[in-house]
Amino acid sequence: xxxxxxxxxxxxxxGNARTxxxxxxxxxxxxxxxxxxxxxxxxxxxxLTPGTASETGVExxxxxxxTKLHIDFLKTAIEDTQETIRFLDTKAGMIVxxxxxxxxxxxxxxxxxxxxxxxxxxxxxGFIGAMLFGLLLFSxxxxxxxxxxxxxxxxxxxxxxxxDNGGLEPPNTxxxxxxxxxxxxxxxxxxxxxxxxxxDEDDVATELSSQLLKLSYIRKRKQDILSxxxxxxFGLVIAFIAVQLLHLVASLYDQDG
Numbered sequence: 508x509x510x511x512x513x514x515x516x517x518x519x520x521x522g523n524a525r526t527x528x529x530x531x532x533x534x535x536x537x538x539x540x541x542x543x544x545x546x547x548x549x550x551x552x553x554x555l556t557p558g559t560a561s562e563t564g565v566e567x568x569x570x571x572x573x574t575k576l577h578i579d580f581l582k583t584a585i586e587d588t589q590e591t592i593r594f595l596d597t598k599a600g601m602i603v604x605x606x607x608x609x610x611x612x613x614x615x616x617x618x619x620x621x622x623x624x625x626x627x628x629x630x631x632x633g634f635i636g637a638m639l640f641g642l643l644l645f646s647x648x649x650x651x652x653x654x655x656x657x658x659x660x661x662x663x664x665x666x667x668x669x670x671d672n673g674g675l676e677p678p679n680t681x682x683x684x685x686x687x688x689x690x691x692x693x694x695x696x697x698x699x700x701x702x703x704x705x706x707d708e709d710d711v712a713t714e715l716s717s718q719l720l721k722l723s724y725i726r727k728r729k730q731d732i733l734s735x736x737x738x739x740x741f742g743l744v745i746a747f748i749a750v751q752l753l754h755l756v757a758s759l760y761d762q763d764g
Contacts (some may be wrong), residue, residue, distance in 0.1 A: 570716035581715035588722040595729040610649045652739045659732040666721035677717035693724045
């Protein structure tokens with residue numbers, strides 16, 4: 508009797524073990540299915556994450572979404588670039604003013620009047636012709652230099668043509684320049700407000716990044732022109748000294764006459 512009860516207990520324990528094994532197997536299967544479902548959901552969300560199109564327009568890579576930190580950084584970079592551009596414009600304006608002083612001094616105070624007076628009093632000669640050629644050459648150099656410097660103040664190139672957007676399309680809401688035939692700015696206030704409010708942080712970051720690249724091109728272009736302008740200015744100062752010497756020579760030549 509005791510042996511029989513002991514056998515029944517062993518059979519019952521084996522049955523419980525099989526039941527627990529089946530239960531554990533069901534839990535493991537459920538966990539595997541949940542993991543697969545989570546993976547599919549993650550893939551779906553990853554596919555919906557904003558990305559930048561490749562050159563072929565087929566492959567896309569994910570990019571992190573813009574935050575307030577990124578936007579503040581772009582704003583600071585734009586402000587610094589604009590300050591540099593204003594400083595370069597001020598330097599260019601000072602150069603143009605200095606060139607005007609050089610031109611007026613060369614033509615009306617040093618040499619120019621003496622050459623004209625010598626032409627009227629004694630007629631044309633080789634020496635007078637050389638002085639006249641020097642004055643005309645100096646004047647042409649100043650005119651070219653003024654034109655070069657003004658290109659730094661008023662650049663004629665479109666910076667948008669020198670920026671690679673890489674497949675992105677900026678909203679173009681930063682600078683407004685279109686006007687209709689009645690002189691009214693376009694777009695209208697409601698239209699522009701709708702465009703701005705429809706932008707998310709990614710759109711704002713794209714727009715600010717585009718404007719920063721354009722301003723950086725303008726700054727670099729101005730710096731290159733002004734570097735060339737300063738080299739010309741050095742040559743003009745030397746030429747002005749030569750004109751001053753012509754003034755002395757013309758005075759002596761007129762006295763000998």
